[in-house]
Amino acid sequence: MKASSQDEFREFVAMRSTALLRLAVLLTGGDRHGAEDLLQIALMKAYGRWARIEQPEAYVRQVMYRQQVNRWRLRRHRAETTVPVLPESGGDADAGADSELRIALWAALGRLTKRQRAVVVLRYFEDLPEAEVAALLGCPVGTVRSTAHRSLAKLRVLVPELGPEGPAKQVQPLSYTPKGVRG
Structure with a gap:
């Protein structure tokens, strides 16, 4: 060279x-x-x-x-490894909400099968069209669609904040009223 x-x-x-x-x-x-x-x-x-x-x-x-x-x-014959349960955080909920969501999503991605994780990464992180994902993974486009659908459903179960309501609807802000003040 x-x-x-x-x-x-x-x-x-x-x-x-x-x-x-x-x-x-x-x-x-x-x-x-x-x-x-x-x-x-x-x-x-x-x-x-x-x-x-x-x-x-x-x-x-x-x-x-x-x-x-x-x-x-x-490595098809190998068993899938599981991710241990994340410890509860001890900090300010509002300051770490995004971090907690990322950690939960990371752990949930680890619980998907290898094919599901590949489809999610290629479709939504890399933003590749279904046809290109299918070509890369060597499977039909319909398999990519169904795998993406099942993967997202599983992620929504594992991380409820990803549901249709999103994180904003799931997390309720804490309110504080000092003594002697009426709202």
């Missing part, structure tokens, strides 16, 4: 590795080490073809999707 291409590759990795690692963590269900491995494999493949790649980020994302699908296919 030419020195200029190596510099371009290094610049790409420096600029985009954080976002790509975030995607890899979502694809692996929160397994940080697995995500780092997944990103490393994708970057190695991109490095080998760097001179021929027109859209590097799209190429790396595609490699990560396909590599993760291959991992799932190889």
Whole structure:
């Protein structure tokens, strides 16, 4: 590889590795080490073809999707790991409401099957159309639709704040009236 291409590759990795690692963590269900491995494999493949790649980020994302699908296919016989119950928070409910929702959503994503998690990540985090998700996962579009529907229903059960009412309707603000003041 030419020195200029190596510099371009290094610049790409420096600029985009954080976002790509975030995607890899979502694809692996929160397994940080697995995500780092997944990103490393994708970057190695991109490095080998760097001179021929027109859209590097799209190429790396595609490699990560396909590599993760291959991992799932190889590990079908393994049992799904469960996520332990999160401890209750002891802080201000209003200040940590968004954080608690993110933590609950993260834990709920970990309780989905690998295919369900992949469909949710690709459809709603990556905002890919159903046809593209189907092509990436090697399944019919109808399977993507039904899997997305079941996954969202399961997430709404696991995290009620995601229901049709949303977090605003679920959480009631606490009111405080000082002694001697009538409302």
